[in-house]
Amino acid sequence: MGAYVVGGAALKIDRHFELGYKDLAYRVVRDCPECSDVDYVIVASALPELSAHQVDLGIHVVQWIGRRVPALRVESGESSGLAAVDLAASLVSSGRARRVLVLGVEKVTEYPTYTANYFYSLTLDYEYEVLRGISPPAYAALAMKELMNSGVRRECFSGWAIRMHENAVSVPHAMLRFKISLESFKDSQVLAEPLTLYDSFASGDGAAAVVVSSKPNEGDSSPEIVYSGAEVGLPAYLRDRVSDLTASVGLLRRAAERLGLDLRRAAVELHDSYTVYPIAILKGLGYLDDRCDLGGFEYLNLSGGLKARGHPVGATGVYQVYEIFKLMTDGLGGRTAPAEYGLAHSMSGPDNSSRVVVLRR
Amino acid sequence: MRLSPQQFWRIRENQYRLFITVCGSCGRKAILKRPVCPYCGSDRVHHVESSGLGVLESFTKVYYRRNSSEDDLPKFIGVVRLTEGVRVVGEIVGVGADELREGMEVEAVLRRYASDDPYGVIYYGIKFKPV
Amino acid sequence: MEVGIRGWGAYIPRFRLSALEVAALWGYDGRLPKALGMVEKSVAEEDEDAATMGWYAARVAMRRAGVSGDDIDAVFFGTESKPYAVKPSATIVADALGVKRRKLATDLEFACRAAGEGMRISVGLVKSGLARNTLVIGSDTAQANPGDLLDFTASSGAVAFVVGPASGSAAVIEASVSYVTDTPDFWRRDRSPYPEHAEIFTGEPAYFHHIVSAAKLLMEETGLRVEDFDYAVFHQPNGRFPLQVARMLGIPQEKVLPGLVTPHVGNTYNASALLGLAKLLEEARPRSRVLLVTFGSGAGSDAFSIVVQDSAPELAKMGPRVADMMNSRVRVSYSEYSKFRGLLLKNVGG
Numbered sequence: 001m002g003a004y005v006v007g008g009a010a011l012k013i014d015r016h017f018e019l020g021y022k023d024l025a026y027r028v029v030r031d032c033p034e035c036s037d038v039d040y041v042i043v044a045s046a047l048p049e050l051s052a053h054q055v056d057l058g059i060h061v062v063q064w065i066g067r068r069v070p071a072l073r074v075e076s077g078e079s080s081g082l083a084a085v086d087l088a089a090s091l092v093s094s095g096r097a098r099r100v101l102v103l104g105v106e107k108v109t110e111y112p113t114y115t116a117n118y119f120y121s122l123t124l125d126y127e128y129e130v131l132r133g134i135s136p137p138a139y140a141a142l143a144m145k146e147l148m149n150s151g152v153r154r155e156c157f158s159g160w161a162i163r164m165h166e167n168a169v170s171v172p173h174a175m176l177r178f179k180i181s182l183e184s185f186k187d188s189q190v191l192a193e194p195l196t197l198y199d200s201f202a203s204g205d206g207a208a209a210v211v212v213s214s215k216p217n218e219g220d221s222s223p224e225i226v227y228s229g230a231e232v233g234l235p236a237y238l239r240d241r242v243s244d245l246t247a248s249v250g251l252l253r254r255a256a257e258r259l260g261l262d263l264r265r266a267a268v269e270l271h272d273s274y275t276v277y278p279i280a281i282l283k284g285l286g287y288l289d290d291r292c293d294l295g296g297f298e299y300l301n302l303s304g305g306l307k308a309r310g311h312p313v314g315a316t317g318v319y320q321v322y323e324i325f326k327l328m329t330d331g332l333g334g335r336t337a338p339a340e341y342g343l344a345h346s347m348s349g350p351d352n353s354s355r356v357v358v359l360r361r
Numbered sequence: 362m363r364l365s366p367q368q369f370w371r372i373r374e375n376q377y378r379l380f381i382t383v384c385g386s387c388g389r390k391a392i393l394k395r396p397v398c399p400y401c402g403s404d405r406v407h408h409v410e411s412s413g414l415g416v417l418e419s420f421t422k423v424y425y426r427r428n429s430s431e432d433d434l435p436k437f438i439g440v441v442r443l444t445e446g447v448r449v450v451g452e453i454v455g456v457g458a459d460e461l462r463e464g465m466e467v468e469a470v471l472r473r474y475a476s477d478d479p480y481g482v483i484y485y486g487i488k489f490k491p492v
Numbered sequence: 493m494e495v496g497i498r499g500w501g502a503y504i505p506r507f508r509l510s511a512l513e514v515a516a517l518w519g520y521d522g523r524l525p526k527a528l529g530m531v532e533k534s535v536a537e538e539d540e541d542a543a544t545m546g547w548y549a550a551r552v553a554m555r556r557a558g559v560s561g562d563d564i565d566a567v568f569f570g571t572e573s574k575p576y577a578v579k580p581s582a583t584i585v586a587d588a589l590g591v592k593r594r595k596l597a598t599d600l601e602f603a604c605r606a607a608g609e610g611m612r613i614s615v616g617l618v619k620s621g622l623a624r625n626t627l628v629i630g631s632d633t634a635q636a637n638p639g640d641l642l643d644f645t646a647s648s649g650a651v652a653f654v655v656g657p658a659s660g661s662a663a664v665i666e667a668s669v670s671y672v673t674d675t676p677d678f679w680r681r682d683r684s685p686y687p688e689h690a691e692i693f694t695g696e697p698a699y700f701h702h703i704v705s706a707a708k709l710l711m712e713e714t715g716l717r718v719e720d721f722d723y724a725v726f727h728q729p730n731g732r733f734p735l736q737v738a739r740m741l742g743i744p745q746e747k748v749l750p751g752l753v754t755p756h757v758g759n760t761y762n763a764s765a766l767l768g769l770a771k772l773l774e775e776a777r778p779r780s781r782v783l784l785v786t787f788g789s790g791a792g793s794d795a796f797s798i799v800v801q802d803s804a805p806e807l808a809k810m811g812p813r814v815a816d817m818m819n820s821r822v823r824v825s826y827s828e829y830s831k832f833r834g835l836l837l838k839n840v841g842g
Contacts, residue, residue, distance in 0.1 A: 114426040121427060127372050128393060131474045131484060133423075133452040138438040141421035142450075192423040192438070237450040238391055238399055242440075377588035410590070432538045432831070454537060455506055457822035471547040471588050473539040478840040483575055485544065485584060 001214050003089035004222040005359060007034025008210035008322040013175040013310030015109045016205040021045070021052055022064040024207035025105045029065055034211045040097035041071035044084035044104040046314030050119045051110040061103065077123040077348030078273065080104070081317020082355035086228040088212040098214055104318025105207040116203060120313065123349045125235065137200065139236050139350040140274035141192035143243035147280060154194065156292035157275035158185045161198050161307055163294060164272065168304025170333035173319070175202040175310035199275040206312030208319040223328050223342065227255050227358035233351040245277065247354040248347055249284035255356045259341065263287070267299040267327045267337035269320040269344045272306050277350070299337040302327060320344035321357055328361050364477040369484045376486035379411035379469055381447050392449045413469030415443040415489070420453060420461055441467055441489055455490035466492040495618045496661025497798070498625065499557025499654040499807065502770045503548040504757055504817040507535040507824045507832065511644050517826050518639040528644055529731015533758025535824055536633050536648035538832050542571040543581040545650035546631035547588050552811035553627065554589065556662070557654035561590035564654070565623035567597040568614065570607025570630045570762040574599055585629065596623070603678060604727055605788025606630070607651070607762040612668050612794055614655035625656035630762030637686035638835060645730050647758025651766040662773055662804040666797040667714045671706040678789030694789065699729065703737050703785045706793035714797060718742050722780040725768035727787035728754035750775060756818050769798070771814035778802045
């Protein structure tokens with residue numbers, strides 16, 4: 001039995017001070033007619049215990065939105081969203097569920113930035129990384145230095161950010177819908193040398209929904225989930241190079257080979273928490289030289305990516321799948337991707353884990 | 362109380378001292394005393410203690426603010442290649458402005474990792490300083 | 493059994509606060525530092541405390557002594573700036589050094605002389621056979637009420653010794669004696685962040701009386717005379733007192749200066765005189781006899797006669813030297829000092 005994406009919705013990623021986890025979840029399903037007829041709910045979220053003192057968020061969300069269907073929460077750090085879609089496809093394919101609502105929801109603005117930074121850092125190993133003072137931008141900075149030492153120019157990373165901001169301008173739910181210039185990098189605050197705030201994802205609250213069904217919608221061409229995979233990497237401190245993102249590179253290569261898929265022709269959403277990571281991945285796949293010409297990619301992070309659309313940590317993967325679904329169907333902010341395949345890639349930490357979901361029209 | 366005395370007590374050996382896991386199956390070495398080789402999954406491992414000496418391979422000056430982190434910012438996070446050949450990532454301390462260089466010799470030192478101020482427990486562990 | 497120092501180690505943080513800056517900030521005349529014999533003092537970083545500094549010194553001491561954690565039967569941690577008011581520092585350091593579980597381990601407090609008393613306790617333990625080797629650590633991040641006279645001197649540093657059988661040691665502890673009275677010259681009450689002192693009263697009846705008395709007792713008991721000592725090291729609360737007490741005992745300045753570290757390091761409290769001893773072990777010719785007299789307010793002194801052995805110069809090469817640590821220095825401002833030492837009142841617990 002197949003698994004099809006038959007609908008979805010997304011809220012603007014923002015500082016939603018007036019909305020909590022349950023409110024965000026309600027708002028997104030309210031705007032999503034396909035979300036009502038479901039027999040299972042999976043909530044993807046990484047931080048509720050930390051930011052909202054909430055355990056068993058799946059059940060509390062379902063009760064709040066007035067449903068009485070089984071629910072659970074999936075947490076796999078930054079890749080929680082794709083993990084939830086993966087699980088939904090399994091439930092549907094196995095016949096355990098007929099239509100699954102995957103609800104990515106996250107509050108990252110409940111506390112000051114330094115506290116949000118601490119929560120986000122906990123995607124790393126608390127005992128042997130966080131306590132030792134290591135943070136996600138520290139790893140990203142070390143990875144960036146490695147690439148720069150091997151000949152990649154600083155402008156490659158800046159160029160990624162500029163392109164993401166351009167892409168986000170037309171995306172209704174994107175957090176940063178404005179362009180930036182190379183000049184603006186000069187005044188960007190340093191997070192960890194040489195990595196700046198402009199190399200980092202936009203941090204906001206968000207909620208996105210997709211419905212995964214055993215049957216396509218009648219009369220239209222719902223994309224099918226034809227691949228859903230995951231790979232676990234070594235902790236960054238055990239690698240020869242922090243920038244060796246072998247889990248992501250290996251998984252993307254395997255997915256592409258399995259399906260005969262060309263990333264340059266597909267609607268692709270790559271995990272770009274920090275600008276260095278997509279560059280490292282595309283280099284690892286052999287697509288980029290040191291000049292980082294992205295011109296060959298037709299539909300690369302049209303959402304604006306984590307960089308500009310934003311990164312509501314555990315919800316991001318659901319945003320990605322929703323965006324690909326929209327690009328492959330009735331369009332996202334007026335843009336469509338008439339590609340055969342759409343691919344969402346997510347990772348947690350610096351490639352601690354990597355996940356890929358592929359849709360085919 | 363945010364820091365757990367029992368959590369730290371349980372892992373103190375790996376925080377206070379630099380152990381290396383040596384795999385009897387694949388022969389690779391990894392930092393920390395571990396039950397299983399992280400590379401090949403074998404539990405045929407034994408542990409040795411590092412001399413604590415190494416070379417700074419790379420570093421970054423970090424301004425990223427986290428809870429209660431302002432006391433030790435900016436700070437340096439570095440990649441250290443221990444003389445035993447194993448890499449470890451950690452904080453580099455005892456450094457004046459613009460003093461750090463890649464290739465510098467460094468040694469392990471015991472420092473505070475975190476403390477539950479003003480009344481809670483103090484976590485200690487290994488960092489590195491230039492020799 | 494004869495008892496000796498089998499290994500030693502020191503630790504001086506690299507950061508230094510200028511005495512002139514302290515004077516300028518708190519409105520003292522710029523000539524005061526010279527009168528105190530102070531140039532600068534060492535400043536520990538924000539993630540350092542008595543335990544972490546003591547660990548470093550002890551690790552070097554164990555390396556020089558060629559002992560492992562299994563060879564240490566007792567750990568004495570002398571400090572008046574314990575990281576925990578209640579909870580031993582000795583256990584932290586012992587575990588971090590891999591010292592076996594079957595051991596004595598305790599923190600000793602007697603202002604600046606607890607580590608000196610730890611040395612005498614160790615002599616007793618080794619002599620009696622209750623311990624084969626002991627580890628004695630003196631370590632302090634000394635606190636001073638900002639703007640007080642102590643602000644010129646109270647500094648951070650550590651020293652450690654492995655005490656064991658004299659045979660093959662770096663230095664033989666020939667003789668030792670203690671002299672203790674109840675003299676309230678310097679104290680810190682419970683819940684008080686900084687020590688109080690009786691200023692001029694810390695001199696004559698306290699520092700000078702106890703050091704002179706202990707030194708004379710030692711010479712009476714051993715029959716040694718002042719001329720028999722090649723070097724003298726006294727507790728160093730500032731750069732002047734050690735030279736004054738030497739004069740009182742008829743010891744020429746040149747025998748004191750090689751072991752005088754305070755003008756460039758500050759008063760490291762429990763490490764103070766013992767840091768001078770460590771420096772002499774690295775620099776003195778074998779067979780030199782050292783008069784070591786500690787002092788702790790409250791008050792008491794321990795006097796030792798120590799003879800440097802042939803192995804000392806070789807052992808000195810096995811770790812960082814005191815002189816090198818004194819030279820490896822980075823100036824910090826009073827603001828950085830305040831941040832490093834946690835002197836600023838902040839909201840905590842966030």
